[in-house]
Amino acid sequence: MAPIKIAIIGAGARTIAFCKFLADNPCIAKLIVIADINIKKAIALNTIFKLNADVVNDYHSIIGQKNIDAVIISTPDFAHVNPAVAALKAHKHVYLEKPLATTLQDCDTIIEAARHSHSICYLGFNLRHSPVHEKIYHLVRDGILGKITTIEANEWYYGGKTYFRRWNRLRKFGGGLWLTKACHDFDLITWIAGGSPSSVYATSNLSHYKPIKDAGPRCRDCTFKDTCPDYYDINQPLGHWFDEAWRQIQLKMDQPGQLSTDICLYNSVKDTFDNGIAVINYDNDVRATYTVNVLAAKTTRQIQIIGTKSMAEGDMETGVIHITQRHSAKTESIDLKEHLTGTHGGADEKILTDFFNICANGGKPRSGLDDGRLAVQMSLAATLSDDENKIVAINETNHA
Numbered sequence: 001m002a003p004i005k006i007a008i009i010g011a012g013a014r015t016i017a018f019c020k021f022l023a024d025n026p027c028i029a030k031l032i033v034i035a036d037i038n039i040k041k042a043i044a045l046n047t048i049f050k051l052n053a054d055v056v057n058d059y060h061s062i063i064g065q066k067n068i069d070a071v072i073i074s075t076p077d078f079a080h081v082n083p084a085v086a087a088l089k090a091h092k093h094v095y096l097e098k099p100l101a102t103t104l105q106d107c108d109t110i111i112e113a114a115r116h117s118h119s120i121c122y123l124g125f126n127l128r129h130s131p132v133h134e135k136i137y138h139l140v141r142d143g144i145l146g147k148i149t150t151i152e153a154n155e156w157y158y159g160g161k162t163y164f165r166r167w168n169r170l171r172k173f174g175g176g177l178w179l180t181k182a183c184h185d186f187d188l189i190t191w192i193a194g195g196s197p198s199s200v201y202a203t204s205n206l207s208h209y210k211p212i213k214d215a216g217p218r219c220r221d222c223t224f225k226d227t228c229p230d231y232y233d234i235n236q237p238l239g240h241w242f243d244e245a246w247r248q249i250q251l252k253m254d255q256p257g258q259l260s261t262d263i264c265l266y267n268s269v270k271d272t273f274d275n276g277i278a279v280i281n282y283d284n285d286v287r288a289t290y291t292v293n294v295l296a297a298k299t300t301r302q303i304q305i306i307g308t309k310s311m312a313e314g315d316m317e318t319g320v321i322h323i324t325q326r327h328s329a330k331t332e333s334i335d336l337k338e339h340l341t342g343t344h345g346g347a348d349e350k351i352l353t354d355f356f357n358i359c360a361n362g363g364k365p366r367s368g369l370d371d372g373r374l375a376v377q378m379s380l381a382a383t384l385s386d387d388e389n390k391i392v393a394i395n396e397t398n399h400a
């Protein structure tokens with residue numbers, strides 16, 4: 001099979017994983033062009049990963065190019081709709097990062113464009129490919145756990161504090177953490193629950209990253225830089241290839257004021273939270289809780305599922321799933337550690353391989369536009385619930 005020829009729109013943090021995949025898998029896909037409105041970032045990623053692609057700042061000029069089969073769109077959440085519609089209209093296969101969009105109106109615009117396109121649109125819900133979650137999905141579908149009653153999903157995210165330096169901290173760009181972050185987990189929980197979500201109750205708070213008098217505005221000129229545990233030295237090279245590539249592109253976007261790359265996590269302007277819990281009801285008698293906390297000491301996603309026959313407890317970072325039978329208390333462990341390669345515990349490589357395989361040979365994406373829209377609807381319901389302190393029926397968000 002000849003490599004799939006691709007374009008990438010958006011050369012930011014997420015695209016680092018895509019570039020690594022392309023550098024490691026030249027037989028699967030070849031980057032023809034990378035576009036970013038900040039062309040210096042596109043140049044940096046192209047150089048770091050030695051991809052030898054063209055680099056442009058305006059995707060409009062390249063989207064229709066005959067030598068491009070597929071487009072990866074990895075712009076900030078609010079900026080998905082225009083490149084997605086343009087790529088679908090040009091009949092290019094699309095890998096679109098989550099969330100589908102930040103409003104249902106934009107979701108529907110993309111869905112409409114896809115309806116008229118000859119190409120597929122794969123929604124980047126990479127967690128469906130995480131070895132632990134994929135295995136749990138199959139345990140549920142194969143009836144090993146019996147009838148599912150409750151799902152408890154936790155996302156602990158040490159690195160999530162960087163959101164408060166980035167666009168993710170403002171709802172106008174990412175819809176707030178119930179959208180930009182939780183849409184992933186709402187999709188995952190729904191995929192595993194196997195029913196339709198009927199209502200959501202959510203509660204959250206900004207408990208820690210609140211303004212501190214005399215701190216900031218940037219780490220580099222902060223009076224607390226010797227004592228602050230969140231001090232970030234943008235000029236200090238980092239050891240891991242991902243972190244260092246990210247630092248390199250951050251150096252290309254440093255600006256004064258609210259766009260400074262080392263803006264104070266505490267004093268930056270923000271309108272979202274640092275910890276929250278959502279309760280979701282499904283129409284098939286499954287209830288789920290989802291906790292998201294960016295104040296955690298470690299980064300992982302854990303999931304516990306209780307069925308009438310057995311319960312399963314999985315941890316995405318350790319790669320281990322424990323299954324306990326209800327009546328005998330017999331336990332079994334499944335160790336998937338060796339599958340946790342690369343970023344997002346191996347999920348990124350697997351989803352990209354699946355996308356490129358579908359581009360070449362046809363097939364149905366594991367996550368598509370309807371899944372993307374439903375996750376946005378759940379996210380909007382959670383946001384409304386949190387804002388108004390009430391249970392929100394999913395269909396209340398139909399016109400958001």
Ligand SMILES: NC(=O)c1ccc[n+]([C@@H]2O[C@H](COP(=O)([O-])OP(=O)(O)OC[C@H]3O[C@@H](n4cnc5c(N)ncnc54)[C@H](O)[C@@H]3O)[C@@H](O)[C@H]2O)c1
Pocket residue numbers: 009010011012013014015035036037038041057059074075076077079097098099124125126167180344
């Ligand atoms: N699936 C996952 O695990 C995962 C993880 C992180 C981020 N994401 C998603 O990936 C997307 C990108 O996030 P990120 O963290 O890389 O953000 P980022 O800000 O680091 O990168 C986005 C890039 O898009 C560029 N851009 C903005 N508008 C553009 C346009 N019109 N044309 C070309 N370039 C444009 C920006 O200059 C920036 O370089 C978001 O939708 C985010 O939610 C997904």
